[in-house]
Amino acid sequence: MATENVTIFRTVLRIPWHILLVAGVLVTVGAAALYSASEGSWTPWAGKHAVRGAVGAAMVLVLAFVDFRILRIWAYPVYLLSIVVLIVLLGIGGGGGVARWIHIGGFTFQPSEPTKIAVLLALARYFDSQPLDKMRSILTYLPPLVMIAVPFILVVEQPDLGTALALALGSLTLLFVAGLPWRYILVSFIGLVAAVPVLWSQLHPYQKTRVMTFLDPEADKLGAGYQITQSKIALGSGGLFGKGFLMGSQSQLNYLPEKQTDFVFTMIGEEFGLVGNMFILGLYLLLIGSVLGISYRVSSRFAQLTCIGVAMMLFLYVFVNVAMVTGLLPVVGAPLPLISYGGTAMLTVFLGLGVVASAVVHDRPAVE
Amino acid sequence: MSKKVKQKENRRVTGRRTFLLGSGMLLATSFLSGRLYQLQVAQNNRYKRLSDRNQFDRRVVPPRRGRLVDRQARLLAGNAESYLLHITPLYAGDVDKSLAQLASLIELNDEVIGRVREQARKGPSFRPILIRESLTQRELSTLAIRSAYLPGVTFEKSLRRIYPQGALTGHVTGYVSPLTSQEIEENSSLRDLPDLATGKIGIEYALEPKLRGTPGGERVEVNARGRPIRVFRDFEPESGGDVKLALDIGLQQYVTEILRRGQSEPVDMATAAVQRAIAGNRELKLHLASGENMLLRDRIGNITPPESGAVVVMDIRNGEILSMVSSPTYDPNVFTERLLTRDWRRLNEHPRDPLLNRVTAGLYAPGSTFKMVVALAALEAGIINERTSFFCKGSMELGNATFHCWLEDGHGTMNVVRALERSCDVFFYEVALKTGIQRIKAMANKLGLGYVTGIDIPGEKQGIIPHHDWKLATHGVVWTPGETVVASIGQGYVLVTPLQLAVMTARLASGTKAITPSLQTVDGVPEFAELDISPEALRIVHKGMFEVTNGSLGTARAHNLPSRLGGMAGKTGTVQVKRITKEQREAGITKNIERPWKERDHALFVGYAPIKDPRYAVAVVVEHGGSGSSMAAPIAKAALKRALETEGKA
Incomplete structure (x- = not known):
């Protein structure tokens, strides 16, 4: 009994509370932004968002009590399960439709998001179990490429290029940190550039439109370029300190589309200005930095790689979203984690943070 | 050991790479921060402006147009609240669908629908297109309920010009109608007021600058779907000035009625006989199609449309126009909105040109009403005096030509007073030949003929008072004495407007003042120029005009005013439009009423009352009305009687 109590107490102490704190602040900021997005109302978004945040935080705590070694054991099965789910999803949504969502009891759920966690757990598990002296061999990196390619193709087929690219980029980062020799990195980079024309021809018309629109948003001010143009106007008109809470005319008058999801950062920028935006970027850097910091402290390679993967995933979310709303990237439909309304992305982030918590709590110095 | 080294090595590689990764993230984040700085600080002003433009729809607020009222402040032209329906293609998305839904x-x-489609196709998508004006309350509520399902469709309150007196004052008020592209071209500031209605004719045009007012400005906060949220007035529009007209609407109505009836009785439109007459008469149908609601039965039993012509009643003291009737007329209300092709076609198909303001732009030979001019010119020049007489044997020879008097058997010996009383032509032929056209022309000009009167109605005609140089300039040949003879009885080249006749009569009656007409009320007694006509000459002419209505043989002796009203003086005029042809004469058709309407003589009368200290002048022209004494004189008498009786009462 006593030992158990001590264990729980030690676990609680070891939980990375600062990460939870920063995540909590971000969720709170999100709830406030969503409150403003609905013109000063807790419905339909802000209230739900806060509740989901609380549920997410609870999930992190639960995961913190799950032994990290169990996660290691379950890494492959979970990966396989998520692949199966993706395949089933394609089967259901087949026939030309978009197959991104699963509807379960009134909730809609986008499996491609948590797939990111599954892939990075599987990759971490893979590299963890490789012979130590094989890390400079190209052969070591071929199976991971396949492990990434399968879900990537499945998500592209949904079709959801944005998520697929984020998944691929996040996972490839693990190859990089695992020690992929520079010469291969260089070669694959050149290969990628050469492949751009081929990839372009494979894009759906609406995806091409997005890219073209991104390249010249002014050409189609009222069509696809409308979002980018209006987002830039909203951000730009916010200035240094913004127009004030609930005072963003672009958002309040509905010029800004998707202000509760993808363009929430824009709305914050309009109402709180550059200061508000920098504050949020700062919070994310703090969160990502903390997770990266943990990757240095944990002793197991599995934990280390997982933490880096989670940090990268977080970073990609933020970067893609902010670059998109500021007109640096095409509109790909990327949420701002923990702030944007939308359950799946938030769940994925909390899942990632839970994995990190578990890694910290159950870390044991390597056996000498 | 080797494993441990390897492990350490791997960890070091991963650590290094993680550091690189983290640095990359920092770099990328600073890059984003730079972008944010660029948008939010460096280009803040630009985006602020764009946001402002998004948020606010800057609009020019049209001013309230000044009202027109009659001398008793009864409304002649006002503004009624009206709801305009617009569609903005940008917010509507599918304009065709929206239109179908609206329909x-x-x-x-x-x-x-065709017009809106056309405009939507041509114009920029953000510009609202006017669909309908003056929505009814029912339509408004129908649309308001469904407004959420009609994106891009907006209604706004505006003021629509209304003319409560309709056709009765159509020729006075004129009308406003939507801006034309030509107006915008001439005055680019009107570009911001696409829905403004401007005066196109009548007082509305003449007093446009005073009536229009100054537009205001407002900003309308609109959301992304074009729905107005709030309105900020930046500066208030300034209403146009109200204008009080000298017109007496009661008199106007009365005069209109008696002119239109002439000497005939209105018929009951519902009878079978009348309906049969209409069915077989295209002209009657055209009259009825353009809104006519009265038909007459003339002396020989034919169903005819109302009389056409003009009547002007003028205050001699100050030039105020109390009544100004031009028949047929039109309802100015049809012009205030987009004119329907149907209405326009009907107005144009009307056989008697209802759009012509006969008072100011109708040109008529003055006929015998011109004889006062000849008499005055001769008397003033000393060519004749009160006792000078000529013998009228019914005609006068000049060279090879013979000029007839209207009285075939002649009037016998005539002096100027008798010649005016009985309207002897030969007397004036003789006098005119001695006086010469130049003196006659000068007197006509003094009395206001040959010049525009300057009344506040655009399109006024100046008429023609012919003379030597005029003939040479316009026809390239010299003036002949025969033409002086014809001019002496107000025919030939002489052309005047009914308004000029009224002015002439007012000046004659006043004797001292060169009165000019005014449609607006006049404060006090205006400073008119001196008329400068010998009082003795005027006395003699006044006597002649007195005898017209009072003399035992006066051409209008049957239509004098009762003495309690001070009596009236005047002059008849009967203007031959077309000679009676030989065939008609042989067929026994010599009476006007038996001839086709178009060939009948014009009937004229000018007069003033009371005789002592004259107050009102009147001029009457009844187109193809027959004779001045039987058709025009009774109208003039009735108008003067009414004006005197209602003076200070109505």
């Missing part, structure tokens, strides 16, 4: 809710004809 199922309110009245929209194909003409309108």
Whole structure:
């Protein structure tokens, strides 16, 4: 009994509370932004968002009590399960439709998001179990490429290029940190550039439109370029300190589309200005930095790689979203984690943070 | 050991790479921060402006147009609240669909739908297109309920010009109608007021600058779907000035009625006989199609449309126009909105040109009403005096030509007073030949003929008072004495407007003042120029005009005013439009009423009352009315009687 109590107490102490704190602040900021997005109302978004945040935080705590070694054991099965789910999803949504969502009891759920966690757990598990002296061999990196390619193709087929690219980029980062020799990195980079024309021809018309629109948003001010143009106007008109809470005319008058999801950062920028935006970027850097910091402290390679993967995933979310709303990237439909309304992305982030918590709590110095 | 080294090595590689990764993230984040700085600080002003433009729809607020009222402050032209329906293609998305939806809710004809489509196709998508004006309350509520399902469709309150007196004052008020592209071209500031209505004719045009007012400005906060949220008035529009007209609407109505009736009785339109007459008469149908609601039965039993012509009643003291009737007329209300092709066609098909303001732009030979001019010119020049007489044997020879008097058997010996009383032509032929056209022309000009009167109605005609140089300049040949003879009885080249006749009569009656007409009320007694005509000459002419209505043989002796009203003086005029042809004479058709309307003589009368200290002058022209004494004189008498009786009462 006593030992158990001590264990729980030690676990609680070891939980990375600062990460939870920063995540909590971000969720709170999100709830406030969503409150403003609905013109000063807790419905339909802000209230739900806060509740989901609380549920997410609870999930992190639960995961913190799950032994990290169990996660290691379950890494492959979970990966396989998520692949199966993706395949089933394609089967259901087949026939030309978009197959991104699963509807379960009134909730809609986008499996491609948590797939990111599954892939990075599987990759971490893979590299963890490789012979130590094989890390400079190209052969070591071929199976991971396949492990990434399968879900990537499945998500592209949904079709959801944005998520697929984020998944691929996040996972490839693990190859990089695992020690992929520079010469291969260089070669694959050149290969990628050469492949751009081929990839372009494979894009759906609406995806091409997005890219073209991104390249010249002014050409189609009222069509696809409308979002980018209006987002830039909203951000730009916010200035240094913004127009004030609930005072963003672009958002309040509905010029800004998707202000509760993808363009929430824009709305914050309009109402709180550059200061508000920098504050949020700062919070994310703090969160990502903390997770990266943990990757240095944990002793197991599995934990280390997982933490880096989670940090990268977080970073990609933020970067893609902010670059998109500021007109640096095409509109790909990327949420701002923990702030944007939308359950799946938030769940994925909390899942990632839970994995990190578990890694910290159950870390044991390597056996000498 | 080796494993441990390897492990350490791997960890070091991963650590290094993680550091690189983290640095990359920092770099990328600073890059984003730079972008944010660029948008939010460096280009803040630009985006602020864009946001402002998004948020606010800057609009020019049209001013309230000044009202027109009659001398008793009864409304002649006012503004009624009206709801305009607009569609903005940008917010509507599918304009065709929206129009179809609207057409199922309110009245929209194909003409309108076609026009809106055309405008939507041509114009920029953010510009609202006017669909309908003056929505009814029912239509408004029908649309308001469904407004959420009609994106891009907006209604706004505006003021629509209304003319409560309608056709009765149509020729006075004129009308406003939507801006034309030509007006915008001439005055680019009107570009911001696409829905402004401007005066196109009548007082509305003449007093446009005073009536229009100054537009205000407002900003309308609109959301992304074009729905107005709030309105900020930046500066208030300034209403146009109200204008009080000298017109007496009661008199106007009365005069209109008696002119239109002439000497005939209105018929009951519902009788079978009348309906049969209409069915077989295209002209009658055209009259009825353009809104005519009265038909007459003339002396020989024919169903005819109301009389056409003009009447002017003028205050001699100050030039105020109390009544100004031009028949047929039109309802100015049809012009205030987009004119329907149907209405326009009917106005144009009307056989008697209802759009012509006969008072100011109708040109008529003055006939015998011109004889006062000849008499005055001769008397002043000393060519004749009160006792000078000529013998009228019914005609006068000049060279090879013979000029007839209207009285075939002649008037016998005539002096100027008798010649005016009985309207002897030969007397004036003789006098005119001695006086010469130049003196006659000068006197006509003194009395206001040959010049525009300057009344506040655009398109006024100046008429023609012919003379030597005029003939040479316009016809390239010299003036002949025969033409002086014809001019002496107000025929030939002489052309005047009814308004000029009224001015002439007012000046004659006043004797000292060169009175000019005014449609607006006049404060006090205006400073008119001196008329400068010998009082003795005027006395003699006044006597002649007195005898016209009072003399035992006066041409209008049957239509004098009762003495309690001070009596009246005047002059008849009967103007031959077409000679009676030989065939007609042989067929026994010599009476006007038996001839086709178009060939009948014009009937004229000018007069003033009371005789002592004259107050009102009147001029009457009844187109193809027959004779001045039987058709025009009674109208003039009735108008003067009414004006004197209601003076200070109405």
